[in-house]
Amino acid sequence: MTCAEALAFVEHCGVVLISARGPVPKLTEAIVNEPIKGSWWAHPKSHHIFAIVEALADSEDILVCRLVGGKLTLVHRRLWPALVRLAKRFPVQNVSKVRQEHTDAGHHVNHEIPFPGWVPAEVSEQAKGMGEEEALALLGPWAIAPDATLKGPRRLGRLS
Numbered sequence: 001m002t003c004a005e006a007l008a009f010v011e012h013c014g015v016v017l018i019s020a021r022g023p024v025p026k027l028t029e030a031i032v033n034e035p036i037k038g039s040w041w042a043h044p045k046s047h048h049i050f051a052i053v054e055a056l057a058d059s060e061d062i063l064v065c066r067l068v069g070g071k072l073t074l075v076h077r078r079l080w081p082a083l084v085r086l087a088k089r090f091p092v093q094n095v096s097k098v099r100q101e102h103t104d105a106g107h108h109v110n111h112e113i114p115f116p117g118w119v120p121a122e123v124s125e126q127a128k129g130m131g132e133e134e135a136l137a138l139l140g141p142w143a144i145a146p147d148a149t150l151k152g153p154r155r156l157g158r159l160s
Helices: 003-013 027-032 046-057 077-089 121-128 132-139
Strands: 015-017 062-068 071-076 097-102 108-113
Touching: 003 015, 003 027, 003 046, 003 071, 015 027, 015 062, 027 046, 046 062, 062 077, 062 097, 071 077, 077 121, 077 132
Parallel strands: none
Antiparallel strands: 015 071, 062 071, 097 108
């Protein structure tokens, strides 16, 4: 999979996890077109996976956040108005924009822009004109009760 194909995959799916298990597709497995057992860092194509993940994270059409179960999630720009409309359903830290910096020493440093600081004005305007049901339909069934499909204690997402 090329970077352009990966971007098209995220655009088509709307919401994807980078590598964690959950109710939406995994980008890492789409890149290599097979299930990955264990860490993707140990996969023979790990460098290719990393390059694509980094390229998508740098795209102006992709939001990196912790939307699905607190795990690194990519959300395509076409769904940002729906996400903004439904943001109150999620823990505030899950809708913060995450930018990961990879230091020369090999460490990861996360920089976060709290919600709604990352939201472009035109996206806020689009969200205001969107109904909750329309936003839910766009994000998908997992957003109705976002924590219900994840491992661990089950709880419903906030409904108001």
